[in-house]
Amino acid sequence: MLNDIFNILLPQMALGVFILIQLVLSMILSPRFYKFSRLISIIGISLSVVLLSTVQTEPQYFGFKNSIMSDSYTLLFDFIILLCGFFTALLSRSLIRSRKRNAYTFQAILLSAVFGAMNIVSANDFITLFVSIELLSFSTYFLIAASKGYYSKEASFKYLLTSAIATGVFLFGVSYLYGITGSLNLSEIYEITATQETSLMYSIASILIAAGLLAKLAVFPFANWIIDVYKGCETSVLAFLSTIPKLAMFGILCRLLVFPLGSSFELTFVLVILSLVTALWANTYAIRENNVKVIFACSASANSSYVLLAASLVSVYNLSTVIFYLICYVLMNIAVFAFLNIYGDKNSMDVNSFKGFFHKNHGLTGAYAFSIIGLAGIPITSGFVAKIYLFTAIANSGLIFVPFLLALLILTVVALYYYLKVLLPLFGEYDKNTEVKLLNPVFSQKFVLYLTAIATLVLGLYPERVIELCRFIAYNI
Amino acid sequence: MEMFLSIPFLIFMPLVISLLIMSPLFTRNEIVIRRFVKGVCVFHFLYAILMLACFDPANPYVSEIHFFGLDWIQSLGVKFVFKIDAISMILTVLTSFVFLLASIASKLNIRKNHKFYYSMLLLLMSAILGIFTAGDMFLFFLFWELEMVPAYFLIAFGDNENAKASAMKFVLFTFLGSMVMLLGILLLHYYNYISNGILSATFSDIIDSSIPVGIQNLIAVCLIIGFAVKLPIVPLHTWLPDAHTNAPTPVSMILAGILLKTGAYGIFRFNYQTMPDSFTTIAPVLAVFALINIIYTAFIAYAQTDIKRIVAYSSISNMGLILLGLCAFNKLALTASVFHMVAHALVTCGLFMTAGIVYLRCKTRDINSIGGIASVMPRLFGFGVLIVLASIGIPMFAPFVSEILTMLGALNSELSEVIKFSAIFALPLLILSSAYMLKFLHCGFYGEIKPEFEKVNDISIHEFLILAAVSAGLIIFGIFPDALLSLAGGM
Numbered sequence: 001m002l003n004d005i006f007n008i009l010l011p012q013m014a015l016g017v018f019i020l021i022q023l024v025l026s027m028i029l030s031p032r033f034y035k036f037s038r039l040i041s042i043i044g045i046s047l048s049v050v051l052l053s054t055v056q057t058e059p060q061y062f063g064f065k066n067s068i069m070s071d072s073y074t075l076l077f078d079f080i081i082l083l084c085g086f087f088t089a090l091l092s093r094s095l096i097r098s099r100k101r102n103a104y105t106f107q108a109i110l111l112s113a114v115f116g117a118m119n120i121v122s123a124n125d126f127i128t129l130f131v132s133i134e135l136l137s138f139s140t141y142f143l144i145a146a147s148k149g150y151y152s153k154e155a156s157f158k159y160l161l162t163s164a165i166a167t168g169v170f171l172f173g174v175s176y177l178y179g180i181t182g183s184l185n186l187s188e189i190y191e192i193t194a195t196q197e198t199s200l201m202y203s204i205a206s207i208l209i210a211a212g213l214l215a216k217l218a219v220f221p222f223a224n225w226i227i228d229v230y231k232g233c234e235t236s237v238l239a240f241l242s243t244i245p246k247l248a249m250f251g252i253l254c255r256l257l258v259f260p261l262g263s264s265f266e267l268t269f270v271l272v273i274l275s276l277v278t279a280l281w282a283n284t285y286a287i288r289e290n291n292v293k294v295i296f297a298c299s300a301s302a303n304s305s306y307v308l309l310a311a312s313l314v315s316v317y318n319l320s321t322v323i324f325y326l327i328c329y330v331l332m333n334i335a336v337f338a339f340l341n342i343y344g345d346k347n348s349m350d351v352n353s354f355k356g357f358f359h360k361n362h363g364l365t366g367a368y369a370f371s372i373i374g375l376a377g378i379p380i381t382s383g384f385v386a387k388i389y390l391f392t393a394i395a396n397s398g399l400i401f402v403p404f405l406l407a408l409l410i411l412t413v414v415a416l417y418y419y420l421k422v423l424l425p426l427f428g429e430y431d432k433n434t435e436v437k438l439l440n441p442v443f444s445q446k447f448v449l450y451l452t453a454i455a456t457l458v459l460g461l462y463p464e465r466v467i468e469l470c471r472f473i474a475y476n477i
Numbered sequence: 478m479e480m481f482l483s484i485p486f487l488i489f490m491p492l493v494i495s496l497l498i499m500s501p502l503f504t505r506n507e508i509v510i511r512r513f514v515k516g517v518c519v520f521h522f523l524y525a526i527l528m529l530a531c532f533d534p535a536n537p538y539v540s541e542i543h544f545f546g547l548d549w550i551q552s553l554g555v556k557f558v559f560k561i562d563a564i565s566m567i568l569t570v571l572t573s574f575v576f577l578l579a580s581i582a583s584k585l586n587i588r589k590n591h592k593f594y595y596s597m598l599l600l601l602m603s604a605i606l607g608i609f610t611a612g613d614m615f616l617f618f619l620f621w622e623l624e625m626v627p628a629y630f631l632i633a634f635g636d637n638e639n640a641k642a643s644a645m646k647f648v649l650f651t652f653l654g655s656m657v658m659l660l661g662i663l664l665l666h667y668y669n670y671i672s673n674g675i676l677s678a679t680f681s682d683i684i685d686s687s688i689p690v691g692i693q694n695l696i697a698v699c700l701i702i703g704f705a706v707k708l709p710i711v712p713l714h715t716w717l718p719d720a721h722t723n724a725p726t727p728v729s730m731i732l733a734g735i736l737l738k739t740g741a742y743g744i745f746r747f748n749y750q751t752m753p754d755s756f757t758t759i760a761p762v763l764a765v766f767a768l769i770n771i772i773y774t775a776f777i778a779y780a781q782t783d784i785k786r787i788v789a790y791s792s793i794s795n796m797g798l799i800l801l802g803l804c805a806f807n808k809l810a811l812t813a814s815v816f817h818m819v820a821h822a823l824v825t826c827g828l829f830m831t832a833g834i835v836y837l838r839c840k841t842r843d844i845n846s847i848g849g850i851a852s853v854m855p856r857l858f859g860f861g862v863l864i865v866l867a868s869i870g871i872p873m874f875a876p877f878v879s880e881i882l883t884m885l886g887a888l889n890s891e892l893s894e895v896i897k898f899s900a901i902f903a904l905p906l907l908i909l910s911s912a913y914m915l916k917f918l919h920c921g922f923y924g925e926i927k928p929e930f931e932k933v934n935d936i937s938i939h940e941f942l943i944l945a946a947v948s949a950g951l952i953i954f955g956i957f958p959d960a961l962l963s964l965a966g967g968m
Binding site for chain 1: 499500501544545547548549550551552553593615618619620622623625626629630633641645648649652653656657659660663664666667692695
């Protein structure tokens with residue numbers, strides 16, 4: 001047991017230790033020292049990143065009686081999740097300033113969410129998976145509710161209800177699968193389903209399991225939470241919410257689709273339909289919205305659906321495109337929310353209140369605009385390369401998927417419209433009468449924004465190394 | 478000499494300068510920025526001329542950029558490769574020339590945000606040069622998409638309220654087209670890979686004959702739809718009159734002079750050259766569309782009262798002629814098409830400049846309320862008459878040569894009778910162009926002058942320079958077409 005911890009679980013354990021430190025400090029330290037909480041989180045996450053080097057990956061390592069595994073795939077996802085956690089912790093400054101009394105608790109919950117997300121990707125057992133998902137979900141409820149005011153509580157409650165239903169659906173599917181195969185272990189289920197003739201019950205179970213996981217991705221049956229949650233959420237929490245649960249869920253979903261659920265043809269069909277419906281819904285919903293947060297909520301949902309379409313047509317090549325898309329996407333998303341964090345949550349989030357920002361501050365607004373251009377998939381950003389790479393995956397999956405791809409491509413035109421709606425006021429003329437709000441970023445916010453924007457540029461011009469890495473990982477799953 | 482000629486320098490110099498102008502370190506002084514950009518454009522034009530002078534059609538310039546020893550997206554076989562053959566060379570020089578004219582014309586038309594405007598202008602220049610020289614499908618697509626960003630901002634620079642809406646319309650139309658085009662590119666890339674085993678997106682690596690015929694046609698149609706938005710082909714043309722009318726004059730010159738040609742160039746590069754098998758199948762259908770372009774928009778142009786709209790619709794009509802030349806699928810018609818791209822770029826620059834000058838002086842574009850300004854603006858009138866005569870295809874001017882040759886080429890087409898019939902029907906309808914163009918001249922310049930226009934000034938030295946350059950180009954290519962024809966024919 002101890003051996004297993006040292007071989008695969010050290011990063012998570014480091015996070016666990018730091019969660020305990022935060023909780024203990026929250027009891028003994030006065031709220032005056034709230035600033036240290038962020039520092040401790042950053043140290044914890046950095047330590048965890050360093051400890052990733054101790055994880056056994058060659059070729060795969062199973063620990064805790066096969067319930068947790070590690071390979072290069074989980075290692076990469078852990079790394080990206082930790083990176084996103086790191087950025088979120090950096091951005092959380094303004095939030096913990098307004099809730100000094102709860103600063104340590106907030107950081108502890110953030111770390112536990114990262115902990116849960118990392119465990120989700122590593123899970124090799126439906127029980128472990130379920131517990132990890134619950135850990136992530138519960139942490140997320142509290143993170144959403146962390147900011148002041150009524151809306152965050154409403155958002156948290158909505159998220160709780162949707163997640164609860166989704167978890168129920170997930171467990172229902174797992175129970176069916178257990179009934180069919182007599183096992184909860186992913187490897188064992190894969191061995192059984194790969195050799196035996198699959199039944200309709202298996203397909204139903206697969207669909208239910210996948211649908212349960214889709215809730216966190218805001219894909220169609222459980223998509224409607226995303227609007228209200230994003231509206232009520234603080235931007236640093238959004239930087240978390242739009243990246244870490246998504247990474248974790250795609251991480252495990254791709255593995256499930258390759259192994260235990262891979263034998264179901266109906267599942268692929270259902271997922272393709274769901275992702276198209278989601279893309280249609282999210283993109284058309286955003287057209288008439290003027291709130292920046294809502295527009296990015298729709299964008300998050302739409303991007304999930306693009307990735308889901310590629311992921312559901314399971315192949316090694318598609319998996320590599322999915323991983324690359326996720327990497328590019330989280331970086332752009334964090335840049336966007338870093339800018340909104342600098343702008344401040346108290347200000348109006350209407351698109352027109354951003355008028356003329358570019359003329360006030362070239363650097364920050366330029367980086368923000370660049371990230372939005374990336375989300376829209378216009379060169380020379382990583383979003384362009386990622387979209388092309390993802391769409392090649394769908395085009396290569398067969399002629400039957402060409403109409404779906406065409407629909408998706410046309411929906412990205414709709415997406416461009418709402419991205420432009422956010423982008424264009426930035427370059428407009430600002431009213432001389434109204435005072436243009438000054439952006440007063442602190443170092444950490446500027447650091448996150450510029451770093452992610454530069455990463456977007458570099459990945460757009462020089463994607464080959466990262467694509468190679470993604471291909472290597474996809475081949476080794 | 479050869480060592481000084483670098484394609485990446487030619488393409489990326491405007492981009493680098495654009496970033497330089499955008500940077501906070503660069504001066505905000507509008508005069509300095511303007512003169513600097515003009516200097517850059519002059520230098521770029523001279524450089525392009527130098528490349529043209531050293532150009533040998535048998536050895537196209539090829540340049541490949543590696544990133545730390547890797548291709549751009551090596552996993553997809555996508556390379557950062559540029560290739561300048563004869564048609565690219567001609568269009569590159571043309572682009573450089575039109576941007577030079579536009580940068581001169583910008584002085585009188587742009588009154589605010591100089592820094593942003595000029596940096597967007599140079600960015601657009603880089604993107605368009607990239608389109609004309611890209612040797613790889615995905616690289617072509619990259620520049621095709623990139624060009625939308627500066628084009629949006631430039632169109633939105635127009636001084637009326639509709640400019641932003643028109644710019645949005647332009648972007649959405651183009652993006653829709655380019656997404657369908659992307660589907661075509663993805664399919665072509667994939668089927669080329671599984672049919673021929675070559676993982677590459679370079680134009681020269683694509684062998685279309687081994688791809689199944691049905692898929693070839695599907696790909697060709699997807700690509701054509703993408704280019705049809707830019708060209709534009711009639712049902713997809715509605716963005717063009719709005720964008721051209723509401724954009725500032727220099728931007729209208731660029732849009733009509735160069736941007737539309739990217740569509741025709743795309744059809745040439747992808748469909749005509751890379752996938753000839755499927756192009757011969759769909760060429761007759763396209764020829765019918767080209768005929769509709771010529772007739773329909775000529776009638777619409779005649780009905781317009783806004784001078785810029787007349788010119789915009791005449792552009793669509795002329796692009797129909799270029800498309801017809803491509804559809805004929807023989808060397809004569811292709812050469813003539815390329816020639817017409819150059820001739821039409823010159824004509825339309827001159828016409829938009831004339832319209833822009835009139836608008837600047839009279840503050841109206843309504844043809845019925847101008848009238849009689851020939852008496853106060855004799856020099857503009859002189860140039861206006863010259864350019865209008867050139868545009869309706871009077872001998873001794875460049876469009877005459879290209880129109881005649883296009884028709885000849887189309888009549889000699891061996892593909893299908895439909896193309897010949899299209900040419901026969903298009904020929905008399907070219908008379909329509911004289912109808913709307915002479916209306917432009919007649920209503921605008923002749924007649925009694927209105928009292929409010931009696932004090933307007935004649936053209937300034939900048940405007941004189943632009944109109945003189947355009948007229949000189951039209952006359953030179955009209956009298957000595959052979960220099961350009963032999964270069965275009967050397968493909």
